[in-house]
């Protein structure tokens with residue numbers, strides 16, 4: 001197998017402005033922030049960087065514009081050792097950008113979709129699906145052309161012997177629909193946070209109530225492994241009728257951007273290497289926690305040795 005992971009999804013720049021207690025003000029109000037950085041962004045891309053940092057062989061499929069941001073993103077992926085031959089450069093559309101307004105323990109985001117809207121399931125060849133052990137996709141709801149084709153991409157990947165995972169992230173439209181049950185039918189590992197899972201289960205099945213236990217039961221009936229992210233409360237995983245929990249590791253948080261994506265990569269590292277559920281969950285929580293100790297999504301992502309030592313995994 002050429003790759004451990006093929007990651008299909010969002011690749012954009014993040015402009016992170018960090019300022020405790022700073023709230024933007026229209027009416028031409030200008031305020032000073034504590035720090036600013038331009039970073040590789042996109043849930044899927046941040047995930048790919050953490051997976052590569054852990055030593056997995058990763059290929060990325062996405063779209064960027066023919067502009068300074070697009071070149072920066074391709075260079076950053078390559079610097080992490082990620083294969084970029086499936087990243088398409090489209091000259092007619094600008095690279096997507098998200099502005100993150102970060103304050104202690106919270107974030108608000110503004111996104112210009114740009115090339116994110118162009119990623120199409122047809123870009124993912126059966127050849128590359130046959131070359132990977134695992135396929136991951138992130139940000140289901142902000143990729144309108146990928147979404148309808150993703151169920152068949154996952155189905156083909158499974159038929160070719162790969163496992164699949166999905167982190168939908170937030171739905172800015174508030175609809176939480178668009179074929180999620182179809183893609184979950186071909187998903188081996190589902191990685192929502194509490195808010196996302198509650199919205200998804202409620203939208204898909206009005207009878208599921210709306211509380212997190214009902215939502216988790218709804219997901220576990222569809223996907224063999226559900227890893228539920230609980231922010232500063234840590235995470236839980238449900239698989240084979242068993243539920244395992246992990247408290248968050250205490251850290252000095254600088255920026256929580258991408259914590260969920262780094263968690264996903266750590267958990268899936270354990271999953272792909274047949275680790276016991278609890279060890280995989282702890283590696284995920286360690287990657288999530290450590291990733292928050294630096295600005296942006298990828299600067300503080302740990303290596304395998306760093307994450308294992310931090311989580312006390314022998």
Ligand SMILES: Nc1ncnc2c1ncn2[C@@H]1O[C@H](COP(=O)(O)OP(=O)(O)O)[C@@H](O)[C@H]1O
Nearest residue numbers: 193229230231234235248259260263285288289
């Ligand atoms: N403030 C924090 N302190 C320690 N760990 C954290 C913190 N925020 C996130 N994490 C770790 O990162 C994981 C993923 O973060 P979370 O915010 O739940 O994901 P998402 O970004 O998808 O909402 C959590 O399960 C936790 O282990």
Ligand SMILES: [Mg+2]
Nearest residue numbers: 169193260261
């Ligand atoms: Mg997330």
